[in-house]
Amino acid sequence: MVINNELCEKIYAGKRLTPMEALELFGWDLIDLGKAADFRMRLAHPENTVGFILDRIINFTNICRAGCAFCAFHARAGLIDPYELSFEEIEAKIAALMEAGGTQVMLQGGLHPDYGLKQYTQLLENVKARFPGIWLHSFSPAEVIHISEKEEMPVKGVIGALKNAGLDSMPGASDLLVDRIRNTVSPKKLTVSQWKEVMTALADQGLPSSATMTYGMGETIAEKIEHLVVVREVADRTGNIQAFIPWSFSPARTRLEHIVPATGVDYLKVVAISRIFLDNIRYIQAGWLTEGVRLAQIALSFGANDMGGVLTEELVVKATGVTTTSSRDEMIALVKNAGRAPVQRDSLYKIVHKY
Numbered sequence: 001m002v003i004n005n006e007l008c009e010k011i012y013a014g015k016r017l018t019p020m021e022a023l024e025l026f027g028w029d030l031i032d033l034g035k036a037a038d039f040r041m042r043l044a045h046p047e048n049t050v051g052f053i054l055d056r057i058i059n060f061t062n063i064c065r066a067g068c069a070f071c072a073f074h075a076r077a078g079l080i081d082p083y084e085l086s087f088e089e090i091e092a093k094i095a096a097l098m099e100a101g102g103t104q105v106m107l108q109g110g111l112h113p114d115y116g117l118k119q120y121t122q123l124l125e126n127v128k129a130r131f132p133g134i135w136l137h138s139f140s141p142a143e144v145i146h147i148s149e150k151e152e153m154p155v156k157g158v159i160g161a162l163k164n165a166g167l168d169s170m171p172g173a174s175d176l177l178v179d180r181i182r183n184t185v186s187p188k189k190l191t192v193s194q195w196k197e198v199m200t201a202l203a204d205q206g207l208p209s210s211a212t213m214t215y216g217m218g219e220t221i222a223e224k225i226e227h228l229v230v231v232r233e234v235a236d237r238t239g240n241i242q243a244f245i246p247w248s249f250s251p252a253r254t255r256l257e258h259i260v261p262a263t264g265v266d267y268l269k270v271v272a273i274s275r276i277f278l279d280n281i282r283y284i285q286a287g288w289l290t291e292g293v294r295l296a297q298i299a300l301s302f303g304a305n306d307m308g309g310v311l312t313e314e315l316v317v318k319a320t321g322v323t324t325t326s327s328r329d330e331m332i333a334l335v336k337n338a339g340r341a342p343v344q345r346d347s348l349y350k351i352v353h354k355y
């Protein structure tokens with residue numbers, strides 16, 4: 001497609017794009033788009049660094065009342081037997097993470113019908129009592145709504161209680177923020193407006209967050225942009241979204257197995273357009289867990305500037321058959337080989353070690 005010079009000038013001048021302009025970018029030649037996104041990334045981050053954090057995801061239960069069609073992890077999907085980790089099992093996993101120099105734990109569960117505020121706050125309190133130095137970047141907006149409905153308690157009350165019990169920040173796991181898609185694939189999870197409500201309450205209580213995007217679930221290109229518009233508006237209003245993490249949906253072993261998986265080109269375009277459109281989010285993460293480390297490495301030339309967590313033990317993506325793993329040394333080599341400077345960071349994106 002012939003590049004619209006006016007749009008090109010706007011991008012290189014660092015200006016904000018309209019949703020229609022972002023839509024046009026999907027038609028651009030991949031390399032032109034990558035160059036523009038890399039320019040925007042360097043405008044915001046002239047330091048050339050790429051961060052990663054040593055963390056561990058602990059999926060403490062797969063019993064879930066939502067039963068989303070895109071999920072192979074929840075117990076009723078039939079692939080993993082129902083389980084609930086005991087605190088001793090969780091403790092052992094965190095002890096192993098600390099031993100390896102890790103700093104952050106992501107506790108994430110299904111929407112267990114019996115877990116209310118008490119189970120969540122006890123878990124936080126137990127972890128903090130045993131490991132006071134660990135950063136708990138945990139749970140999700142869907143879990144907040146689940147607790148809120150179960151306890152008949154306002155969202156801000158739930159978040160306040162979680163914060164008091166030791167929660168430090170929360171991933172803004174957002175799947176695809178398009179009600180048409182959500183009504184089809186995850187009608188029992190949270191709605192777009194509930195997601196916004198949780199994100200606003202997190203900001204009000206000073207708990208940092210992030211946003212994700214799971215695309216490739218049958219949405220149109222315009223609906224991808226619709227998701228980005230919601231994220232940008234919330235980031236404008238709250239100033240509280242630290243990072244954006246796009247993932248492609250892995251259909252294998254899910255009820256959406258008939259969907260053809262998104263390609264590597266789709267992924268690089270989504271990363272690049274996210275970098276250009278989300279001018280109020282500093283970190284665009286390369287999703288190596290779903291895309292593989294090699295494609296994630298290329299994403300570093302398409303606007304991404306963070307590799308996320310590298311000691312991740314994760315079961316939700318793994319349940320779809322994707323088994324990418326990584327280590328600190330591999331991540332350092334990948335980033336250096338991409339011409340960038342690897343740095344270990346903390347949960348607030350401050351550099352703790354340069355390599």
Ligand code: SF4
Pocket residue numbers: 064065066067068071072073074109110111142186189
């Ligand atoms: S994606 Fe989350 S909410 Fe949906 S079924 Fe899986 S575990 Fe439950």
